Amino acid sequence: MKKIRPSMMHMKQHVVYILLLLSIFTSCSSGSKKGGVAASYSDTIRYAAGFTVKHYPSYREVEVRDPWDSSKILQRYILVDRTKDIPSDLPQGVVVRVPVKRLAVYSSVHCSMLEQLQVANEVVGVCEPRYIDSPIIQKGIQAGTVADLGEATSPNVEKMIDINVEAILVSPFENAGYGPAEKLGLPIIECADYMEATPLGRAEWIRFVALFFEKEEAAQRIFNDTEKAYLDIKQLAAGVTSRPTVLSEKKFGASWFVPCGDSYMATLYADAGADYMFADLPGSGSKPLSFETVLDKAMHADYWLIKFNLADDMNYQALQTEYKPYASFDAFKNKKIYYTNTGKVPYYEEVPMHPDYLLKDLVWIFHPELLPGYKPRYFSRMMD
Numbered sequence: 001m002k003k004i005r006p007s008m009m010h011m012k013q014h015v016v017y018i019l020l021l022l023s024i025f026t027s028c029s030s031g032s033k034k035g036g037v038a039a040s041y042s043d044t045i046r047y048a049a050g051f052t053v054k055h056y057p058s059y060r061e062v063e064v065r066d067p068w069d070s071s072k073i074l075q076r077y078i079l080v081d082r083t084k085d086i087p088s089d090l091p092q093g094v095v096v097r098v099p100v101k102r103l104a105v106y107s108s109v110h111c112s113m114l115e116q117l118q119v120a121n122e123v124v125g126v127c128e129p130r131y132i133d134s135p136i137i138q139k140g141i142q143a144g145t146v147a148d149l150g151e152a153t154s155p156n157v158e159k160m161i162d163i164n165v166e167a168i169l170v171s172p173f174e175n176a177g178y179g180p181a182e183k184l185g186l187p188i189i190e191c192a193d194y195m196e197a198t199p200l201g202r203a204e205w206i207r208f209v210a211l212f213f214e215k216e217e218a219a220q221r222i223f224n225d226t227e228k229a230y231l232d233i234k235q236l237a238a239g240v241t242s243r244p245t246v247l248s249e250k251k252f253g254a255s256w257f258v259p260c261g262d263s264y265m266a267t268l269y270a271d272a273g274a275d276y277m278f279a280d281l282p283g284s285g286s287k288p289l290s291f292e293t294v295l296d297k298a299m300h301a302d303y304w305l306i307k308f309n310l311a312d313d314m315n316y317q318a319l320q321t322e323y324k325p326y327a328s329f330d331a332f333k334n335k336k337i338y339y340t341n342t343g344k345v346p347y348y349e350e351v352p353m354h355p356d357y358l359l360k361d362l363v364w365i366f367h368p369e370l371l372p373g374y375k376p377r378y379f380s381r382m383m384d
Contacts, residue, residue, distance in 0.1 A: 045204060046200075047227075048196060048201045048202070048204040048205055049197070050067060050192050050195060050196060050201075051063060051065065051205070058084070058087045059078050059087060059090060060078075060079040060211065061076065061079075061093065062076070062077040062079060062208070062211055063075075063077075064077075064192060065192075068174045074190055075093075075188075075190050077095075077187070077212075078095045078096065079211060080096070080097055081097075081098065082098060098212055098213065099212070100166060102122065102124045102163070103122050103124065103168070103169060104125040104127075104155075104167070104168045104169070105123055105127070106169065106170045106171065107127075107152070107170070108128075108349055109348060110169050110191060111123065111134045112353065113205075114134075114209070114213075115137075116206065116222055117209065117219060118218070119213045119215060123146055124145070124147060124164075125163055125165060126141070126146060126149060127155050129141050133346050133349050147159050152170075155179075160184065165184075167212070168187070169189045171194060172190040172191075189212060192205075193205035193208070193352060194352070196264070197262055197263060197267070197284035199230065199271075199355030199358075200226070200230060202352050202355070203223060203226050203227075203354070203355055204223055205352075206219045207219045226353065226354055226355070229356035233359045234359065237272055237370065238273070240367055243273055243274055243275045244275070245300070245301045245303070246274045246275070246276055246302065246366070247298040248304070249306065250306050250319075251323055255289065255290070256289050256290070256293075258286060260278065260282060260284060260286060260287055261278060261281045262282070262284040263283070263284050268355065268358060268359055271359060272359055272363045274303070274362070277297055291323075291325065299329055301329065301331055303365060304336065304337045305338050305365070305379070306339045306340075308341060310341060310343060311343065313380070313383075315383050316332065335382070338382065339382050340378040340379050351378075357378070360374070364379075
């Protein structure tokens with residue numbers, strides 16, 4: 001028998017030791033959670049800050065962060081294949097059998113997401129159908145296959161029971177519950193996409209919705225296309241040598257709600273090659289200011305962008321009739337106001353998923369030389 005030299009023996013011991021460490025590391029890092037037997041991992045969410053996903057052998061765990069308190073979890077969902085038995089040792093959370101069937105939806109934006117994912121046929125009830133532009137949903141309402149559940153603030157829960165709703169898709173609001181709907185015992189899927197501070201962050205929530213319908217691959221393709229288009233347009237505007245100043249919105253009641261400096265719209269203005277007049281206002285939402293404060297800060301803004309929902313488009317005379325001091329802004333005097341009539345274009349339905357559409361309109365407004373021949377999707381120049 002051949003004798004092993006000490007150096008060879010030491011080498012073998014060293015290899016065994018490394019393999020032992022690797023086995024320990026693997027068992028710790030890929031071990032199961034709550035009784036699982038295979039590795040878990042978090043999906044790579046590139047922009048969205050509001051949700052995370054982990055996959056396990058017999059379920060998926062989806063956590064929605066509390067948008068108003070980042071130290072808390074708003075909701076945890078445990079997604080289990082509807083064709084299989086529910087595992088006996090699941091983590092705490094709302095169990096949802098997937099793919100979801102017979103869904104109630106409160107928001108037109110989420111109806112549009114479902115249409116993009118080609119699962120809008122699973123919707124059996126909606127709130128406030130007068131605001132929903134989805135052809136599939138409207139056809140279902142007319143045919144009687146999609147029920148009108150009334151107002152989102154007080155939906156008809158008896159009708160939800162009658163049509164055998166399995167889950168409810170909603171937009172959460174701070175310190176607000178869901179009233180009688182919570183007593184039904186149905187999963188309430190809280191989609192907090194509107195709280196994202198960046199355009200691509202909000203668009204990525206289509207991946208969240210897709211999880212409940214096992215449409216992850218389709219959602220990834222949709223988002224990848226959006227991301228590429230957005231970044232290409234952003235790059236187009238990145239080299240501009242002059243950046244015009246911009247003011248947005250208008251007075252609502254006694255206040256002018258101004259997007260803050262870290263907000264969704266402020267990001268879009270910056271990416272479109274413009275300097276937003278309230279970029280130094282802290283926060284990621286909107287802040288109510290007095291008309292006088294806005295006028296003092298943004299009187300000399302080069303452009304003014306307005307949204308409204310009216311039967312007829314607004315002109316300068318109508319704007320001044322609404323509130324005479326609007327005529328004090330340079331953008332009014334120089335005829336550089338652009339508007340979008342959200343009653344005539346699908347602005348609110350499309351932009352959350354496709355911010356690239358809006359970004360292209362903004363680049364056309366601020367730097368039309370970069371997009372010769374482009375026909376804007378949402379915005380028009382205000383006429384006399």
